[in-house]
Amino acid sequence: MELVFWLSIAFVFYVYFGFPILLTVLNALFRRPVRKGPCTPAVTLLVAAYNEARVIEDKLRNSLQLNYPEDKLQIVIASDGSRDATVEIAKRYEDGRRVRVIAYPQNRGKLVTLNDTVSQLQTEIVAFSDAASMLTRDALQLLVSNFADPKVGAVSGLYRVCKPEEAHIGTSEELYWKYETFLKTQEAGLSSILGCHGALYAIRREPYPYPKPGTINDDYVIPMRILQRGHRIAYEPAALATEEAREMGGFSRRVRIMTGNFEQLSEMRDLLWPFRPIPLFFFLSHKASRLVVPFAMIAALISNALLIHDPLYRLLFIGQILFYGLAIVGSVWRLWPKILRVPYYFSMINLAAMLGIYYVAFGRNRLLWRQK
Numbered sequence: 001m002e003l004v005f006w007l008s009i010a011f012v013f014y015v016y017f018g019f020p021i022l023l024t025v026l027n028a029l030f031r032r033p034v035r036k037g038p039c040t041p042a043v044t045l046l047v048a049a050y051n052e053a054r055v056i057e058d059k060l061r062n063s064l065q066l067n068y069p070e071d072k073l074q075i076v077i078a079s080d081g082s083r084d085a086t087v088e089i090a091k092r093y094e095d096g097r098r099v100r101v102i103a104y105p106q107n108r109g110k111l112v113t114l115n116d117t118v119s120q121l122q123t124e125i126v127a128f129s130d131a132a133s134m135l136t137r138d139a140l141q142l143l144v145s146n147f148a149d150p151k152v153g154a155v156s157g158l159y160r161v162c163k164p165e166e167a168h169i170g171t172s173e174e175l176y177w178k179y180e181t182f183l184k185t186q187e188a189g190l191s192s193i194l195g196c197h198g199a200l201y202a203i204r205r206e207p208y209p210y211p212k213p214g215t216i217n218d219d220y221v222i223p224m225r226i227l228q229r230g231h232r233i234a235y236e237p238a239a240l241a242t243e244e245a246r247e248m249g250g251f252s253r254r255v256r257i258m259t260g261n262f263e264q265l266s267e268m269r270d271l272l273w274p275f276r277p278i279p280l281f282f283f284l285s286h287k288a289s290r291l292v293v294p295f296a297m298i299a300a301l302i303s304n305a306l307l308i309h310d311p312l313y314r315l316l317f318i319g320q321i322l323f324y325g326l327a328i329v330g331s332v333w334r335l336w337p338k339i340l341r342v343p344y345y346f347s348m349i350n351l352a353a354m355l356g357i358y359y360v361a362f363g364r365n366r367l368l369w370r371q372k
Contacts, residue, residue, distance in 0.1 A: 001303045005313070008300035012293055019285045020179075023186035031189045034234045037148035042123040043068065043140065043202070045075045048113045052131040053084040059131050060093045067137045068144075076100045078117040081107030112213045118205065126205045128219070133159075133199035133241040143202050143239040153231025154203040154223040156184070156196035157239035171338050172345035181237060183286060188235035191278040192227050194287065195220030199241035207231060216256060220264055227279060228270040258349070258356030261291060291357075294350040 045063055049056060056077065063075045075098060077090040087103045094101045102117055118126060125144060129135065139157055146155040158181060161174040184193045198219035209225035211218065223233045265288060271280040301320055307313035323343045329335065330344025 001306045004299055005303040005307065008296040008303065011289070011296045012300070015285070015289045015293055019289075020183060020186070023183065023190070027186050027189045032191070033189060034146050034152060034232070035149040036145045039144060039148045040069050040072050040141075041125050041144065041147065042072050043074075043125045043127055043144060044121045044123045044205075045073065045127045045129060045140065046078060046114070046117060046121070047076070047129055047131055048078050048080060048110050048117070049082060049086050049090075049131045050080045050107060050110070051082050051084045051086060053082075053086045053089055055132045056086050057089050057092075058134065059129075060090065060099065062134045063129075064093070064098065065137060066135060066140045068140045070098065073140070074098060074100060074123065076102060076117060076121070078102045078104065078113050080104055080110060080113040083107075109213055111211055111215050111218055114218060115210050115213075118208050118210075121205060124205060125202050126208065127200070127202035128198065129200050129241065130198055130243070133243045135200060136240045136242075139200060139239040139241060140202075143200065143236050146234040146236055147202075147204070149232070149234070151232045152234045153207055153226040153229070154196060154201060155234040155236050155239075156193060156223070157200035157241050158237040159197035159199040160240060160242050162242045162244055172341050175338075175342075176345065176349075184235045185237055187282050187286070188233075191282070192233040193235050194224055194227065194233070194279060194282055196223045196233070197241065199243055200239060204231070216259055216263060217261065220261075221267065224264070224267050227276075228267075255352045255355045255359070258291075258353040259359045261287060261353070262356050262360045265291075291353055294353050297350060 045066075047059060047063075052059070060075065060077070066073065077086075077099070079087045079090070079102065081104055087101060090099075090101045093099045102120070104113060104116070114128075125147060127140060127143065135157075143155055143157050146152050159177055161177060187193045195217070196219045201219060201223065203222065203226060207226050207229050209222060209229075211221050211225065215221050227233050268280070268283055268288070271283060301324075304313055304317045304320060308317050324347065326335070326340055326343040327347035328344075330341050331348070335341050335344075
């Protein structure tokens with residue numbers, strides 16, 4: 001039981017602390033930055049939308065203000081059978097040149113919408129952005145500068161939560177994405193990131209992989225397939241996309257993401273042959289290992305309970321009970337100071353991982369793409 005306890009604790013520590021420390025050391029020794037430079041290829045900014053009437057006008061105004069040559073940028077709104085006024089609002093801005101609206105009559109899922117729309121595009125670069133995500137004026141230009149390096153096949157912008165206090169988990173989500181930003185920056189410095197932020201990322205159109213319908217985390221699978229074809233996936237933290245905390249759906253969104261993460265395990269086989277050791281190391285440490293963390297947490301709690309007769313383990317068990325007690329209280333009330341909100345968020349994302357297993361194991365993995 002002692003061995004189980006300490007191995008479980010060590011595993012959780014490695015996933016969330018040891019791996020970032022190791023990345024930092026490796027970057028200090030072997031950093032290999034992308035060769036960025038000025039370039040302005042033709043770009044399509046593609047926004048797949050489903051019932052986004054509340055934000056679509058703000059999205060279009062924001063996109064039209066981007067600091068990118070007008071003759072090189074087209075904005076495409078692809079409505080996936082929206083039942084509200086999304087299409088009507090978007091068509092007010094359609095001019096046949098800078099803004100184009102494609103209104104699919106039926107709601108078929110985000111991947112079907114992306115696949116059908118990308119097949120109609122002609123530009124060298126396709127940038128993807130969520131309807132609720134607002135971009136800084138120079139975000140697209142900074143993103144595209146990474147394609148000056150011919151090895152780059154895709155590049156992700158930076159996702160940031162704004163007005164975090166407007167949502168119950170907003171502050172914790174903000175902290176989580178800052179942590180993810182650090183990991184992606186370190187991974188990009190060594191080789192490639194594995195997935196992009198759906199709020200803003202861009203790809204070369206030619207290697208677009210056309211994932212099968214029903215794929216959940218498109219912003220992970222699309223870049224991953226491009227990586228498997230021999231391209232590098234860059235990260236541009238200066239290309240900023242923001243989303244208000246109230247746009248996040250909390251637990252249901254996390255379940256959807258974790259379900260997608262389990263589906264992504266199948267992507268690992270293409271890193272084994274041809275063998276890509278660094279991306280495989282990132283995949284195992286950053287993605288696959290997080291799916292094991294909830295089991296390590298359960299093992300640590302149970303083994304600790306069986307060792308409670310020892311004073312040291314009794315003290316550690318009390319610490320675990322306090323941690324989960326804060327998580328339960330945090331699910332009901334917004335605790336202060338902010339650090340007390342961490343147990344709830346950490347427990348929530350790992351509970352979502354457990355439910356992700358359920359959805360995958362029992363064939364209930366076709367979740368609606370608009371669940372957040």
